[in-house]
Amino acid sequence: MSSNHSKAINPSEVMLPQSHWLSKTPVVALVLGLVALGIALAMSLGSHEKVELLQWSFHTSYLYFLSMALGALFFVLVQFATRAGWSVVVRRFAENYAATLPLFALLFLPMLTGFHSLFHHWTGEEYKADPLIAAKSAYLNVPFFVVRGFIYVLIWSIIGVYYYRNSVRQDETGDKSITVKLQKSSYPSIALFALSISFCAFDWIMSLDPHWYTTMFGVYYFAGSIMVVYALLLLTTLAVRGRTKMSHYVTVEHIHDLGKLLFGFNVFWTYIAFSQYFLIWYGNIPEETLFYAKRSLADYGGAQWLPWSIALMVGHFAVPFLFLMSRHIKRQPLLVGLGATWMLIIHYVDIHWLIRPNWVNELNSFGIIDVLTLVGIGGLFFGVAGLLLKRKSLVPQKDPRLTESMSFENM
Amino acid sequence: MSQKQNLYGVLAEFPTASAIYHACEKVRDKGFKNWDAHTPFPVHGLEKAMGLKPSKVPWIVLVLGLSGASGGMLLQWWINTQAYPLVISGKPLFSWQAFVPVTFELGVLLGAFGAVFGMLFINRLPMWYHSLFRSQRFEKVTDDKFFISIEACDPKFDPTATSKMLTELGATHVELVEQ
Numbered sequence: 001m002s003s004n005h006s007k008a009i010n011p012s013e014v015m016l017p018q019s020h021w022l023s024k025t026p027v028v029a030l031v032l033g034l035v036a037l038g039i040a041l042a043m044s045l046g047s048h049e050k051v052e053l054l055q056w057s058f059h060t061s062y063l064y065f066l067s068m069a070l071g072a073l074f075f076v077l078v079q080f081a082t083r084a085g086w087s088v089v090v091r092r093f094a095e096n097y098a099a100t101l102p103l104f105a106l107l108f109l110p111m112l113t114g115f116h117s118l119f120h121h122w123t124g125e126e127y128k129a130d131p132l133i134a135a136k137s138a139y140l141n142v143p144f145f146v147v148r149g150f151i152y153v154l155i156w157s158i159i160g161v162y163y164y165r166n167s168v169r170q171d172e173t174g175d176k177s178i179t180v181k182l183q184k185s186s187y188p189s190i191a192l193f194a195l196s197i198s199f200c201a202f203d204w205i206m207s208l209d210p211h212w213y214t215t216m217f218g219v220y221y222f223a224g225s226i227m228v229v230y231a232l233l234l235l236t237t238l239a240v241r242g243r244t245k246m247s248h249y250v251t252v253e254h255i256h257d258l259g260k261l262l263f264g265f266n267v268f269w270t271y272i273a274f275s276q277y278f279l280i281w282y283g284n285i286p287e288e289t290l291f292y293a294k295r296s297l298a299d300y301g302g303a304q305w306l307p308w309s310i311a312l313m314v315g316h317f318a319v320p321f322l323f324l325m326s327r328h329i330k331r332q333p334l335l336v337g338l339g340a341t342w343m344l345i346i347h348y349v350d351i352h353w354l355i356r357p358n359w360v361n362e363l364n365s366f367g368i369i370d371v372l373t374l375v376g377i378g379g380l381f382f383g384v385a386g387l388l389l390k391r392k393s394l395v396p397q398k399d400p401r402l403t404e405s406m407s408f409e410n411m
Numbered sequence: 412m413s414q415k416q417n418l419y420g421v422l423a424e425f426p427t428a429s430a431i432y433h434a435c436e437k438v439r440d441k442g443f444k445n446w447d448a449h450t451p452f453p454v455h456g457l458e459k460a461m462g463l464k465p466s467k468v469p470w471i472v473l474v475l476g477l478s479g480a481s482g483g484m485l486l487q488w489w490i491n492t493q494a495y496p497l498v499i500s501g502k503p504l505f506s507w508q509a510f511v512p513v514t515f516e517l518g519v520l521l522g523a524f525g526a527v528f529g530m531l532f533i534n535r536l537p538m539w540y541h542s543l544f545r546s547q548r549f550e551k552v553t554d555d556k557f558f559i560s561i562e563a564c565d566p567k568f569d570p571t572a573t574s575k576m577l578t579e580l581g582a583t584h585v586e587l588v589e590q
Contacts, residue, residue: 274511281508284500327469409455 009397013245016390020243026386033379040372052117053363054373056356058110059118061373063204064351065381066104067221070197071229072097073156074222076163077193080179080186086257088405089249089395092167093236094229096388099164103384105153107377111204112149115142121358122210132287133210140207148203152196159189164388167396174398197222208358209294211287216276223269228347230262231340238337240394249395252331253409259330262343266324270317294357301360308353315346348374419542419590420446420562421574422549423582428454431557434580435460438559441576445565449549449558471529472522479521483514542590560588 016023044054072094079087079094115123122140127133133140163182170178198218206217214220237255241247280288293300295309320343329335356364396402425431428450435448439462448461487510491497496504531537543549543560552558559582561573574585 278508278511282500327465 009402011393011397014249014393014395014397016240016394017244022239022386023390026383026390029379029386030383033376033383036372036379037376040369040376043369049361049363052361053369055114055117056359056364057369057373059114060352060355060370061377062104062107062111063355064348064374065377067225067347067351068228068232069097069101069104069160069381070156071225072232073101073160074193074226075229075233077159077186077190080183081190083183085401085404086254086408088399088401090233090237090254090258092392092394092396093233093389095164095167096385097232098160099388100381100384101153101156101160103380105157107380108149108153112146119207122207136210140210145203148199152200155192155196159193168392170399171393171397176400179400197225205354208355209291212291214276214280214288216272220272220276223265223272224347224350227262227265227269228343230258230265231343234258234262234336234340235344238333244394246394249406252333255333255336256327256331256410259324259336259339262340263320263324263330266316266320266343295353302357304365305353305357308349311349312346312353316350417589418563418570419588420560420568421570421577422543422546422586422588423559423577424548424551424584425557425559425581426583428557430581431559432457432460434559434577434582437580438561441567443561443565443567445562447560449552449560451553451555451557467533468526468529472525475525476518476522480514480518483517484510487513542588545588546586548584548586
């Protein structure tokens with residue numbers, strides 16, 4: 001039997017206290033992010049190759065943090081679509097992350113400078129004669145690519161801001177019809193999300209190697225993003241719970257559930273990653289197998305990436321699969337937080353492994369520029385999300401299912 | 412003494428979920444071992460109130476799941492490299508990639524068998540007869556009444572003292588049930 005929670009929410013209890021360390025960090029993160037991007041730019045200007053490195057590095061970090069924001073958006077949409085009760089107490093965190101998507105619309109613009117570096121495999125004149133690329137030119141051409149990119153970021157920004165705005169409006173009005181309205185709009189939003197994340201993965205990652213194609217690739221990027229959002233929500237929950245009244249709202253039961261979903265969607269990622277590999281291995285068609293050859297065989301320049309491939313098999317599947325399996329670990333905030341941190345790191349390895357082997361250059365290894373772009377985009381992402389976090393209530397305090405969420409217990 | 416030998420135990424009826432929840436806490440604290448609670452629907456947290464240890468089923472699932480997976484891989488290794496070596500689409504005889512689906516499926520299959528049959532075994536099911544079915548009132552357990560049964564084989568059991576204790580814990584009806 002659950003203990004009796006009081007039904008009335010004390011509004012001051014669900015705000016981030018001024019004294020909490022998280023209320024000071026957003027501004028620091030924003031400044032740090034801008035400074036890091038500035039330093040990265042200053043270090044790269046002057047040399048053509050270094051500018052190219054910066055472009056590749058920025059692209060990697062951009063798609064890394066974008067996957068978190070998109071995962072958060074999908075999380076919010078699914079909670080409304082399924083009328084989920086348990087997740088209400090952690091939904092605001094995801095709404096904050098999803099509301100940072102306009103930032104990613106802005107950070108999309110630097111990608112448009114990359115047609116002679118990132119995307120030169122299909123934009124360059126010398127590839128016009130390549131029959132495989134010529135056959136794709138109706139889709140893979142610069143004007144259509146740019147238009148599609150703007151459509152993706154527009155869709156995400158509109159949905160992300162729309163859900164955030166309406167949810168915080170309910171904090172003030174307590175209007176239950178907002179929940180119904182958001183539920184109804186979640187269905188078309190999920191369809192738009194599915195299409196936009198799939199095509200963004202095709203355009204922004206798969207086209208870096210224009211010969212290679214796999215129809216599963218959209219799901220692959222989605223699987224990583226939905227996995228990583230549970231790690232992100234877990235860590236956010238743990239960070240906020242300390243020294244606030246939030247531990248009354250987000251209990252070990254919710255942490256356990258987030259851990260279960262993290263475990264489950266990590267297995268889903270493995271399933272997708274293996275299926276993609278498996279079909280390509282079986283079919284054995286040169287333009288498909290080259291993707292894996294470049295990441296594992298020395299003859300194809302894969303010697304550098306073989307350790308990354310092994311790191312993914314071991315670190316993205318075997319280790320978290322065994323570590324996160326136990327119920328005791330998922331109910332122990334410190335241990336499940338360790339697992340979530342691990343997943344955040346290994347997800348970067350995954351994104352880096354997808355993008356970077358497409359650039360053949362001796363400068364191409366994980367280095368200081370990557371650290372700077374990670375701090376840069378990460379600082380802006382967490383800075384904006386942090387400002388939203390302290391601006392409004394930490395939970396959707398007048399959500400009709402809040403009480404249900406607070407008294408949620410695992411069997 | 413002959414009465415005690417024939418006795419299955421004592422059955423106490425409670426009117427509400429919260430009544431049985433608090434009664435379970437007391438029975439647990441008094442140190443009874445061979446007893447059980449029966450409810451028409453799952454009562455959240457009752458396993459904590461009863462002081463039940465975590466289930467052993469996950470360990471059975473783990474062992475059987477791992478044997479299924481390794482058995483599946485071993486079987487395919489033996490067929491493809493020992494018993495009937497056959498080159499398929501130019502790939503090596505031991506192509507572990509091709510063996511993963513069967514390995515996975517056998518792991519899941521034996522794991523699921525472990526979960527279902529392990530649960531049945533630990534619960535001593537199927538059981539064709541149970542002494543508690545002697546009680547007419549116990550039929551209400553599938554409707555709207557909650558029951559605690561304490562078995563006579565419990566070292567702390569005493570027909571009169573245990574019945575009295577259950578009445579004090581809020582039982583609306585207490586009866587002795589024969590084997």
